[in-house]
Amino acid sequence: MQKPETQSAQMRIMLKSYEQQLLAARRLARFRVKKRLAEGLPPEDQDPSYNRAQFVQKVAHELYDRLVYTGSENPVVEKIKAELGKRLNLEVEFTYPPGGTLCIAVREDGELRPLNAEEQREYRDVLRGITTSQVNRTMLKEPPHNGICC
Numbered sequence: 001m002q003k004p005e006t007q008s009a010q011m012r013i014m015l016k017s018y019e020q021q022l023l024a025a026r027r028l029a030r031f032r033v034k035k036r037l038a039e040g041l042p043p044e045d046q047d048p049s050y051n052r053a054q055f056v057q058k059v060a061h062e063l064y065d066r067l068v069y070t071g072s073e074n075p076v077v078e079k080i081k082a083e084l085g086k087r088l089n090l091e092v093e094f095t096y097p098p099g100g101t102l103c104i105a106v107r108e109d110g111e112l113r114p115l116n117a118e119e120q121r122e123y124r125d126v127l128r129g130i131t132t133s134q135v136n137r138t139m140l141k142e143p144p145h146n147g148i149c150c
Contacts, residue, residue: 056139060132068131071096076134083130088123 051061067077071094085092091107095114105114106122115123 052139056132056136059139060128060135061133064128064131068094068102068127071102075136080127080130080134083134084123084127087126087130092123 012067036043042114051078063076066072067074069082081092081094088106093107097103102124103114104120104127105112107113129131
């Protein structure tokens with residue numbers, strides 16, 4: 001067991017260190033506000049959840065365009081395809097005709113049937129939603145808050 005004087009000294013050192021960290025954080029916050037004002041932006045940072053939502057949309061769009069729409073044998077694409085089939089209660093196949101783009105087909109009575117243009121549009125919208133949802137689920141739950149208290 002430590003002596004009370006040692007505990008007290010350690011406590012003072014810890015509090016002094018904490019105080020220095022708070023002062024540095026406040027200085028950084030003031031600097032950030034001045035920088036944002038100099039750039040013509042509002043002084044406060046945007047809500048982190050708004051930034052996260054924008055990032056989710058961007059990643060989902062890239063995933064859809066680069067992997068789903070152009071064709072890829074990727075585990076994420078397979079999950080998305082399985083989710084689409086589950087939602088539509090159909091067995092879904094993605095086909096990529098030569099020189100063409102994504103064509104969604106469904107298997108009915110053992111036969112593969114390509115969807116008509118209206119169904120393609122409708123199912124692609126569902127597919128985009130599933131892709132966005134998949135990205136949202138796999139990203140970090142909540143971003144750290146940039147706000148400095150005190």
